[in-house]
Amino acid sequence: MILSLIVLIPLIFAALTLLTKTKEQARGMALVATVAVLILTLYMYFNFDSTIATNQFEEMYQWVPSLGITYHLGVDGIAMPLILLNAIVLPFLILYTWNDDRKAPNKFYALILATEGAAIGVFAALDFFLFYIFWELTLIPLFFMVSIWGGPNKHHASIKFFIYTHVASLVMLLGIFGLYFAAWDATGVPNLDIPYLLSQFQFIESGLMKDLIFLALLFGFIVKLPVVPFHSWQPDAYTEAPTAGSVLFVMLKIGGYGIFKIMLPLLPFTASPDLMITILAALGAVSIIYGAFVALSQRDLKRMIVYSSVSHMGYVTLGAAGLVSLSVSGAMFQQFSHGLIMSVMFMASGVINAATGTRIINDLGGLAQKMPKLAVIMVLTFMASLGLPGLTGFVAEVSVLSGTFVNLPVYVMIALLAIVITAAYHLWALQRAMFGVFNEKLGTIVDINSYQTLSMGLIAMLILYFGLNPSPVLDMMLTNSENIISLMAAMGV
Amino acid sequence: MSEIIDMGNIIYSYIPVAIILVVALLMPPLTMFLVKALSPRSKSAAKYQTYEAGSVPTGDARIQFNVEYYLYAIAFVLFDIEVLFLYPWATIFKGHGITQLATVEMLVFIFVVLFGYVYLLKKEALKWMK
Amino acid sequence: MIPVELYIGLAVIIFTIGLYGFMTQRSGIRMLMSVELMLNSANLNLVAFSSYNADLTGQVFALYSIALAACEAAIGFAILMAIFRMKDTINLDSFNVLRW
């Protein structure tokens, strides 16, 4: 029941928020909803047994029996941290936007809540039909978010985003169909349950069929993630989106979730697991390198952050391909950490844009003098992003790289190259934008307000906390990745 | 209709029709040939002019139909076709063990035809020269 | 007895003439007449088959299709009349507002 509540509260409040008239009502409604979700999620988190890898808090009702569709929810150690991430960041996101003036605030907050509900729905769904519905549902609010409140190129960006991810999810749907009918034909019973279908995958006879299903599903996930070369929607969409939209994009870790939850259990049973691993690893390594290099050449602060995000996502695929429990759990933790770091970074770039009217790094300079509070938070997160020890980014990257090195040393070597570049562009951007001589053309600048300080500061605190003590989430990730790895070991992969 | 269609009989009954048809087709031309042989010839331009009460004819006579004609024609075609459905039913109405259902259906049909008729009347579609 | 192939052949010829007329004519009335020709070729087929199959269905069907052809002609005339009233022509090429 609690899972349903967590999924439905944001959706229901989204509808209610749509009906509100003023900004005050809308943001209040949104805050109530997100805080309620946070409380429920925390309650669930504290009752979560991180020592077992099975699904917990399960709920199951019949929905369309003739097609084997059920309403099946449940969380395991892969989903729990991501739900937690969403639940934590969203109230702060609301706070962050507390004093903003924008058109149609009711729609704005409604879309934020709808995205939250849909994202949590994807993490909680244990039925492919439900999973796909929530998956597609994440698309619509974000599409509107970009195309209503986005930057100058919003139409282009929103359409590109929509087409890209829609095509990807349709291809994924093909994969789901393949899985569904293979099992239906084999057992004579239609069933769309995720754990059931995952367990049935190994009984498919045709190797080609297995590979096709795997690749179709994989395509859906990596486009959403995204990794090079399917990333080109992301810079446009992230950049054009309003800050809240960018943060929501970051919160939407459904691509990586799909890889851990669905791809990895299937991986050992494909006809050519080695090939799949190579694909994953190559995609990961290329993304890391490519993202870093492109980020280096960006002039726009937000665009730079976006490409650094591409680079970060490379670690997720690379870690998944590493196939040892350390690398896999590291990759999972990278998702969690990335969510925290990127939300602060986007918030910071949003604040800078609002204060100075530009995001071009060269036009900024010496902001630290005028915005000391922002400077502190930004330095912290930039350090986390480039992987400074003691912060979350470090934990994730070290686990991924060291874990993957056992199996895939070549790719890790390639990825290591990027670490230098990553450090370079982070530091360079920080130096040019925050420190140095203040650019007088920017005019009068005031520091971030207390709501923004509160939200960004608290998330930054969490980055520090989880960097020093990752075990509250890392434990359950480890449990699950060990489970996956042991499964593979049994298959001899 | 025990033997469903007796083709032979039907064809026989049309042989006289064919004979008469040939004669009917030939008769007018033959007559006209006879006339050509018997009648005098004299050329005069006025003789070959269209008659228009004695004055010199003006314009083309082949004017377009008044639209009302089409309305009438449509109404006629529809009613005539509806009568068509009555014929087969009429022949078996007596003494062929027709079911009551068929009679009721035909009455319904006639009622619907009547309905269309009332509609036409009321819409003044049957009024000559509005 | 006349072989049924002859009836079919005649029907096909009439049908083809109708189809050709429909394709090439641009006057609404002529197109309508072409369609009637095609319908009647089908009727010929139906009646011929009915007699060769010793089954009355075909004849009844022909009766119905005659009635439907009449209704179709009625609707067609109505539309063409409305067109004529508006444009003073029934040449269908003059109707080309709807293009993309």
Added chain:
Amino acid sequence: MMDLMLLAPELTLAVTGLAVLLIGLFLPVGSKKILGFIASIGVLAALALTVTSLGTEAMMFNDTLSIDALSQFFKIVFLVVALLFTIASIKYMEGNKNAEEFFSLGLFATIGMMFVASANDLMVLFVAFELASLATYALAGFEKTNQKSLEASMKYFMIGSLSAALLLFGISFIYGMTGTTNIPAIAENAAGLVTNPIGIVAVILLIAGFGFKIALVPFHMWAPDTYQGSPSVVSSLLAAGSKKMGIVAAFKVFIVALIALQVEWQTVFAILAVVTMTYGNVVAVTQTSVKRMLAYSSLAQAGYISMAFVVLTPLALSGGILYALSHGFMKAGAFIATAAVVYMVLSENKDTEDPDHLDNFRGLGRRMPITALSMTIFVFALAGIPLTAGFTSKFVLFSSTIQAGFVWLAVIAILNSALSLYYYAKIVKYMYFLPTDADKVSEPLPYTIALVIAVIGVLAIGFWPEPFSYWAMEAAKVLIPGGI
């Protein structure tokens, strides 16, 4: 003795239609509004009667009519569309002195469609087919002084009568080769058809005949013009009703009667389906007239449904049948929403050149919130976004295509449906994102009611597909009892 109660829905409609016609003759123009209410109540009653008779099976009139799950399902589709049509037309026909003709023609067309759905004999099928067609020809040209409407009607009529001629010619061959017009009996006597080349000729003629009605490429050229030019409410009846009639007729003729020639027509339908959906979607992208865009999208949807002919499994057929119902709600709703916009535009400026131009949808989200929201739901449903009817039916249809091994077909269909999202999103963009300085207008109540009904239908199938897919499955079993 058969039970005339089984014909109660049709009889109700017939009596309503005649009553509307008669009452309308004696009413002054001002009070003709009541006709729309009578018609709507009649359709509602017929709908109720049909729903209560779900599950009955019977043969009537010497096996020429068959009451079964298939016929009842499609009757419900047609009645739903007719209900939306009549309700929306209450506003459209306001102050029109020929309202009684409009409503009765609509009802008669519905009767025709319903008889096609239950026809078990090619004769009945053809006659009913023509009944519906004739009524819709007249409806399409109802605005006698509007050149577009006339042109639409004329093109529709010309092509429609051509398709009738092709159909009849094809049927005559089938009758000649099998000696019967009874649909199941044709299947039993199909030996003559298979061995004779005339069988192929008949199949080609029938595909062309039905293809025109369903508007499959290359038999589609009338459809965009007609849907664009006709009054919008009529377009809803055409796209959502008349087209489904073609589909159910083709189901009966090809899948039941001509199953022996399966090899021949299956390939043709595969090609037609692919070409139709691709062409429809690609051309729709460039349209600026919403009705024309919906027309091309309707082509695409017909292409999707035609996949059922290729796949031919009970699941695929049930997908096609379910799609027909969903499409009935979605497309009728979309056209009615357009009708509301057209009404609004025309009431602001009577001489607007293109009342359904995309520009008139600017800022609709603010001007007509309910209409805009409904339109959004419809176009998203047409694109196949989850939790709408469009998704459910696409889910069943596409998945069954994969199940049967036609992966290539499913991939093409899925890519198409991704492409379609582009132009659907364009409508939403115009409605919500493009600015306008026009004022908010009050939304006409009848349109709103029709829209709300359609929205409920779309969402119901999306959220709770179980009963619908169950009945679609039952209907599919009528077509192929044992599966193929």
Added chain:
Amino acid sequence: MELPEILFNPLVRGILGLCLMGAIFLGAMAAVWFERKLSADIQQRYGPMRVGPHGVFQLVADAIKLFTKEDIIPKNADRLLFVAAPILLMGSVFLMLVAIPFGAVVINGDTYPIAATEMDISILYIEAMSSISIVGIFMVAYSANNKYSLLGAFRNFARMIGYEVPLGICVVSVAIMAGSLNIVQIAEAQSPLWFVVLQPLGFIVFVIALLADMGRLPFDQNESEEELIAGWITEYTGMRFGLGFFAEYIHLILGSMLIVLLFLGGWNLPEFLTSNLILGIILPTAFFLGKVVLVMLGIIALRWAVPRFRIDQVVDLSWKRLLPLSLLNLGWVIALGLLGV
């Protein structure tokens, strides 16, 4: 006694048809003479008196005159249609004639109608053939390219399409009573009771509609000598006019026969009158033809008794009076049928 089989050979029947054609030519000539004399009598003058006793050979003289008149085709005319039209006119009446019995002989109680052919649907056939003449009339008018002609033809159209429907419905009523579409069987079905008694309304409607169909006064708006100068046939001269003229009179005779066959009991006589061989051969035909002549005279007399209708009156009469009346009659017949009469 059986009739020899040879009499039923279709070729022999065809020759019989040709004889009937000749007979009807004579009949038409007689009809023209009757018309002239009767109209003269009604107007209290003599009519033709010079050629032969009481002018009986007047028609022969007329024929000779027509044959020797010059055949003129106007230069504006459509020559092909102009020449072809008489074929249609004559063809229409001759083909009608094939199916109409000119009487019957009764031999040993068996009735043998005197007709070129006997078909199951003869009444439908006759109606169909009768309607062809309208096309001929229109061809004449259109090809002549004359305004009077075209006006006449338009009127002809309007009239014909109005009266065909009530005519058809009356025929259906008759067919219901007789249970057949075969005109011979219809005639024989009136053996005890003529249909005019059973459905007087139908008779009246039928006669009026038939008059209009034949273009007899008061329904000769297509000719209207006074205003349209013979209307549709204005441009026809000489024998070409003669052919159209003859076709009209043949149509008149055949129409009268139809009235007798459908409503006035045909050739049916009580059995004792026909039991004798000679009487059986002569009496039924004589009885039939006698009635035909009476009906014809009645129609001719009617010409001088009523004025011509205006075209709109004609059309109104058919659509607003005759059509409902014929439907009423149909209902009456169905009711009678359900009661078992």
